[in-house]
Amino acid sequence: MNKNSIFWTLVALVIGISLIYTFTGTENPELYQETIEAERERQFKFLKFNMESPLKEDQKQELDSLDFYPIDPSYKVRARMVPVANKRILEIPMTDGSIERYIRHSFAEFELAEKPVKLLLLQAEDETDLRNFFLAFADETSGEETYGGGRYLNLRQDGQSSITIDFNLAFNPYCAYNPDFACPIPPRENILEIPIKAGEKNYDK
Template identity: 65%
Template structure:
């Protein structure tokens, strides 16, 4: 083995050790925050540039940035799924007075801020992936720092009897940006007295 080869191997070993050492200081929270920021950037770009965006052309041009609560990993929660005994289709009221049908599927049970919470998970009538769920909720921030008619989460079952709810990903319905859109209102089971200070804040035009 030549001296040059030995030096090269030594340098690579030092680089590998430095990389492992660096990884020890990159916490899971850091990776988590980066992932949430990436999702928020996707949301902004969709609203700003996509042809299907609820924003008008004037709104798109004026959109500087979306307003969010600071990312807080404690709002990422593992919930137990409890099947609804009387599983049936519900007519959920819309913001324009019409109704839309959703399957009353399961309850997500968890603790947050020292309180036991139970939220109703809905499933769209045309949903083909039975692991996908829709969660519309309102809380003590609704009508104050967040949109008055509530916020949404799209969830995917990731355990046999459990699901992850990440309120940092809570987003505004289309009607928060444009009143010409009709949006489902949260069912009474999902109106919380506590403040969920996570996710998207209210949209202020201009």
């Protein structure tokens, strides 16, 4: 094989690997682990030190770590976005009884543990970047290993009609740490009958 052939073979290999990563959400395992750990550390530091943290001062002093499930790449999925026929405003009840308005935008459809899953993607009424979405969900771990009011993910559309959902990044709402905060309750479409053993667990008061 001449040098030109070797070059184009390597180019094809790189492109092939890139396509696999794009469509499967797979990446270097060590880099993926480091990325999730870095985000979890950022989350801890925000709660511990930031002025806008929902934690009270005594909570900040006592906080030495957050509790997470082990990082599991199988909980990172590529979902197909199916637009909602009527993108009407949905009034989401908050934990304090008030209402917050979101746009019913799309359903994210994918498989998890060989089971079909369909979740409603919401978009803030005043969102200026139309590729940003909010996902509030609850599952069979809610109220047991994880916060009873559900968990959240901030998502960004990364394909023409697809989006990556990584449950390893699922985080607790502010009201999980401090009941003085009001948080959106997951819509009925996002109450899952399966356990999502990924992301943040209950805050240990």
